[in-house]
Amino acid sequence: MEEPRKGPLAGVRVLELAGLAPGPFAGMMLADHGAEVLRIDRVTAVTDAPRPDVMDRGKRTIGLDLKSPEGIEAFKRLAARTDVVIEVFRPGVAERLGIGPDDLRAVNERLIYGRMTGWGQDGPLAPRAGHDIDYIAISGALSMLGRAGEKPTPPINILGDFAGGGLMLAYGVLLALFERERTGRGQVIDAAMVDGAAALFSMFYHGVQSGFWGPRGTNLLDTGSPIYDTYETADGRYLAVGPLEPQFWAEMVARMGIDDLPDRDDRANWPELRERLTAAFRSRTRAEWEEIFGDSDACVFPVLEMGEAADHPHNRARGTFVEVGGVTQPAPAPRLLDSGRSDLSPATRLHDLTGWGLPDEDAKTLRAAGVLA
Numbered sequence: 001m002e003e004p005r006k007g008p009l010a011g012v013r014v015l016e017l018a019g020l021a022p023g024p025f026a027g028m029m030l031a032d033h034g035a036e037v038l039r040i041d042r043v044t045a046v047t048d049a050p051r052p053d054v055m056d057r058g059k060r061t062i063g064l065d066l067k068s069p070e071g072i073e074a075f076k077r078l079a080a081r082t083d084v085v086i087e088v089f090r091p092g093v094a095e096r097l098g099i100g101p102d103d104l105r106a107v108n109e110r111l112i113y114g115r116m117t118g119w120g121q122d123g124p125l126a127p128r129a130g131h132d133i134d135y136i137a138i139s140g141a142l143s144m145l146g147r148a149g150e151k152p153t154p155p156i157n158i159l160g161d162f163a164g165g166g167l168m169l170a171y172g173v174l175l176a177l178f179e180r181e182r183t184g185r186g187q188v189i190d191a192a193m194v195d196g197a198a199a200l201f202s203m204f205y206h207g208v209q210s211g212f213w214g215p216r217g218t219n220l221l222d223t224g225s226p227i228y229d230t231y232e233t234a235d236g237r238y239l240a241v242g243p244l245e246p247q248f249w250a251e252m253v254a255r256m257g258i259d260d261l262p263d264r265d266d267r268a269n270w271p272e273l274r275e276r277l278t279a280a281f282r283s284r285t286r287a288e289w290e291e292i293f294g295d296s297d298a299c300v301f302p303v304l305e306m307g308e309a310a311d312h313p314h315n316r317a318r319g320t321f322v323e324v325g326g327v328t329q330p331a332p333a334p335r336l337l338d339s340g341r342s343d344l345s346p347a348t349r350l351h352d353l354t355g356w357g358l359p360d361e362d363a364k365t366l367r368a369a370g371v372l373a
Contacts, residue, residue: 007034164196
């Protein structure tokens, strides 16, 4: 018998319909804090081998043919015993399959139905294809990312898919769970990556309209200023430099042993200041600079490669990374200090579905018909 889940979401059951990264990420965020997440994949995609994907940790998985009437009926039986469904199809697809919000809430009025798309469930772009880069483009966020005089630079797919999508969906699930305590009813969550990306840039919309925030790459926090940027070291590595406050700046330049720098608050001096800092940082290796700034408030830190991050003393001390199934990966965040850490083992197939409302005999029949795996 499996050990009970630990964490603030222990007892919450989630059906996660397999999809691209944002959906599994939202499921991971819930599983990391104790939710029992059952991933529903294609029948042919499921084996008994553990799934090493970080975003599938702590979950169980089954294969189910959602194009067959028997598969749809089985899914509804599972949904009748669950709290949350995560669905990542284009608008209208779930309804055509017969597992849309109305279909499932007919068998479970307390069900929280989380829908995640790029464009949202309505609007002229809702039926259109797209990817992270497109959603953050339409939100206005992409226009602000990149260096002055250069084209906009997308930040991999973190901003739309994960921050604006998966994380917002997980947040929406928590809001709906909280609301359900008052109303007794479930909720439909419309988590659109374009909405989420726009919300993440809330701080900057007024700045742009007021003129406080200028064109891309010309501002204090977007590499426009030489006091908030990355610099190459003698060995081809990099430092993240961000001494915004005057006292931190004074400490940095003192430890670097440079003086007679132009006034950093005068934008006219920024090109010369950048040139001086570039030359200074290139005079020593990254390790040498780490030694110089190791015990200071100068706000200068090494730009670690992903393979280095887990070994940094601070990350080791906090347990920021863990090893699961031979894969080094970030530990669950945020931390609830009075809650136990949940199971992070790689996802494995769930054979016994009786607790989810599907008795063994029915499961055997579905497996024999190729509907369930």
